[in-house]
Amino acid sequence: MAAKRSGAQGKRSRRMDVAIPSVQASRSEPPLSLERIVATALELLDAQGVDGLTMRRLADRLGSGAMSLYWHVDNKEEVFDLALDAVLEYRRPPQTVETHDWRGDVVHMLEDWRASMLRHPWSAALLPRRALGPNMLSRLELLSKTLSGAGVADADLNVAIWSVWNYVMGATITRGSFDLSADDRAAGQLRLTQLSERYPTIERSRLLLDDDWNGAFRRGLDFLLDGVAPRQ
Amino acid sequence: MAAKRSGAQGKRSRRMDVAIPSVQASRSEPPLSLERIVATALELLDAQGVDGLTMRRLADRLGSGAMSLYWHVDNKEEVFDLALDAVLEYRRPPQTVETHDWRGDVVHMLEDWRASMLRHPWSAALLPRRALGPNMLSRLELLSKTLSGAGVADADLNVAIWSVWNYVMGATITRGSFDLSADDRAAGQLRLTQLSERYPTIERSRLLLDDDWNGAFRRGLDFLLDGVAPRQ
DNA sequence: ACCTGAACACCGTTCAAGT
């Protein structure tokens, strides 16, 4: 609320609106733009994680003053929103033949969603805290349409989607954070071994060292899909 | 690494180690202690959320200087760890008769876990980022033992546990954050309606307005458990 | 239209010092 100016304005203003800016003084930085800001934010986030993104650092990388960002963007949260939605863009597979393999389609969509987030490990944990951007909505729409086409009744559609959402988000958030600290996990398992009288079962199964994330994801997903929309 | 002193030391030092402290000057604050710090941190987190917890504010509520906390605690992260594990304490149900209803036991454990986190909506999003504390390990141990007793093969145990973990965490994190912003969701659905040519399916099912969280959680969980360990 | 620096009200934590 209380929208200032900016936002959309900043976005369109670069595409030959008024005049072609005189050739940029030698090879100094190109002018600021939403595109450059988002791209650089992604770099920073990938390199330094969520806490690494700072308005000041971001501006620094862009070769501008910290406050210049605020003409293009309302606040730091908007930077997060834009970066997040950039990650979630869905490039549909090259519309091959009409498959009627809805299960395969769904699995593909979900694995692509997960993979997109894992490519930017900060993104999954951010997603549930933010409003759903257009790219995420598109993914949900496509998922919903596919499930619906697969015969899931309208009354069951929301449960199906949220179940799958919960599973994918949980898997990806966990994977994204646990993965960063493989050392911690080894240390954890060690501590577990020392306390093996207290945690015998998970010590024995080496729960904390298990790292077949992809396999576990896929197998759990199959269980869930079996229930959500039984194979025909 | 590089452990200073403190930590465990601070913890035990209050229980009549040296001498009974002279009756606290009138009714001013009791002395600092890990217990008080954690309890107050919980209050602050419940009231203000993750960003609301500040070492300075925490000390303020405790009637001490900001730096006094650092004798009891290594850093802010440790405060989070302690608060988180406090939330996850599991009070087992009054060991009634030996039930052999493993499925009921598992469902109870998972619903209790979810409910514990939802009572402190900041906690779920924190859990995947932190090392697993003793209370969480106990929960996993109990879960593991129960599934194992229900006939899940050792080779499948980790997949089963991580699947369930993923689902519960995803559901709880999502619920915890979406719930805070019911207005946003209504606004989102409104925006969706305006864009209904772009997102017809999820617009029609009113996905963003669905709020039978408990029912959806339970139904999705049943699907998953059916797959993880088929009803005998 | 776009960018800037100074300033404000915050942070977590180190350090040297108090009792």
Next chain:
DNA sequence: ACCTGAACACCGTTCAAGT
């Protein structure tokens, strides 16, 4: 053993001003 204040190196953002 326990607590403290001053200080450092940061934050996000407002504001009034520059071009």
